[in-house]
Amino acid sequence: MITFTSVSKTYSDGTEALKSLNFHVKEGEFFVLIGPSGCGKTTTMKLINRLIEPTQGEIYFKGQEIHTYPIHELRWNIGYVLQRIALFPHMTVAENIAVVPEMRRWEKARIREQVDRLLERVGMDPVTYRHRKPAELSGGQQQRVGVARALAGDPDLILMDEPFSALDPISRERLQLDIQNLQREIRKTVVFVTHDMDEAMALGDRVCLMRKGRIIQLDTPQRLIQHPEDDFVRTFIGDRKMPWQTAIDVMVDANSPWIVMEGERKETDGPLFVRGERGEFLGCLENGILKKEVPVLPNHSPLHEALQIFRENGVERMPVVREDKLVGVLSYRSIVDYLERVERQKGMTR
Numbered sequence: 379m380i381t382f383t384s385v386s387k388t389y390s391d392g393t394e395a396l397k398s399l400n401f402h403v404k405e406g407e408f409f410v411l412i413g414p415s416g417c418g419k420t421t422t423m424k425l426i427n428r429l430i431e432p433t434q435g436e437i438y439f440k441g442q443e444i445h446t447y448p449i450h451e452l453r454w455n456i457g458y459v460l461q462r463i464a465l466f467p468h469m470t471v472a473e474n475i476a477v478v479p480e481m482r483r484w485e486k487a488r489i490r491e492q493v494d495r496l497l498e499r500v501g502m503d504p505v506t507y508r509h510r511k512p513a514e515l516s517g518g519q520q521q522r523v524g525v526a527r528a529l530a531g532d533p534d535l536i537l538m539d540e541p542f543s544a545l546d547p548i549s550r551e552r553l554q555l556d557i558q559n560l561q562r563e564i565r566k567t568v569v570f571v572t573h574d575m576d577e578a579m580a581l582g583d584r585v586c587l588m589r590k591g592r593i594i595q596l597d598t599p600q601r602l603i604q605h606p607e608d609d610f611v612r613t614f615i616g617d618r619k620m621p622w623q624t625a626i627d628v629m630v631d632a633n634s635p636w637i638v639m640e641g642e643r644k645e646t647d648g649p650l651f652v653r654g655e656r657g658e659f660l661g662c663l664e665n666g667i668l669k670k671e672v673p674v675l676p677n678h679s680p681l682h683e684a685l686q687i688f689r690e691n692g693v694e695r696m697p698v699v700r701e702d703k704l705v706g707v708l709s710y711r712s713i714v715d716y717l718e719r720v721e722r723q724k725g726m727t728r
Contacts, residue, residue, distance in 0.1 A: 380438065382436075399418075399422065405534075408561055408568045408581055410584070410585045411571045412578045412587055412588070413573075413594075418588050419571045423569060428453075439455075440534065454533070455533045457535070459536065460541065467513060469511070471512070471515070472508040493526075499529075499560060500526050521541060536568045537568075541553075550577075575614065579603075594611055637652075649663060649695075651704060673696060676700070688710045694710055
């Protein structure tokens with residue numbers, strides 16, 4: 379979706395903001411830029427929609443160098459959510475969301491339908507909020523409208539520049555979860571800037587940790603925690619290993635004896651999880667009956683969340699699913715054994 383090739387940025391006062399960046403953001407990925415103040419993360423984001431221009435290097439969007447796009451066409455295909463929401467105060471919620479569709483000359487019926495759909499997606503009842511002004515909304519509600527506005531023109535890419543940093547902790551946590559769920563539903567590519575490591579780890583498919591205009595490590599949250607490349611990464615991340623270990627780190631792999639292919643039968647003491655020809659999860663086979671509506675663990679579930687899901691459902695083991703694919707099995711006992719082992723190791727190193 380986005381490719382940076384040897385991109386550098388030097389400002390007129392001689393400040394080197396970026397030094398030969400090379401990275402690729404995959405389509406449908408939630409990609410997080412993080413690092414200390416002045417590391418270049420916001421500069422990197424602003425280069426993508428040409429709010430600023432690179433000094434050197436090339437940036438590609440959907441396989442095409444960004445300077446070959448007409449600027450309005452490029453920006454119509456990129457939604458933008460800022461820390462300061464910047465809603466138009468004299469416009470209603472619906473009018474704010476409709477700005478880009480109107481610029482693109484959509485039909486009124488289509489615009490109204492899109493506005494209502496997006497309000498519902500961000501958890502706001504259209505009948506209640508469509509005609510309100512920004513001043514009548516809380517900070518969290520305004521930010522939700524900002525997200526809806528960024529999605530209104532159906533862009534392929536969403537840029538989010540510290541969008542939750544001005545919110546109270548409860549609103550921030552709720553919006554983080556909502557954005558995570560929304561992104562999985564609509565599968566837009568998101569580039570997200572934050573200075574909060576917990577936020578980066580919670581949201582990112584991959585996290586790009588920057589320092590002094592360079593990429594220090596670009597990896598999944600789990601690999602950043604388990605395999606930091608140097609002391610800077612280790613210090614910046616801090617001691618997050620326990621809460622961020624995930625289901626996929628501890629599960630039994632895809633060859634688990636508790637997994638069968640569709641149509642296969644096994645003699646086991648307990649339920650079996652059925653996988654289709656494409657690897658898709660089909661359900662739970664118990665006493666010869668296939669149950670399709672069963673609890674599953676998303677592969678990214680932190681262990682503390684996985685434990686809670688086990689307790690709520692009262693089961694011994696659960697399927698681990700990535701999107702719709704069955705990737706393994708996790709048992710309650712294996713989580714407990716793992717946590718006990720970690721605690722013993724911690725005690726030995728004290």
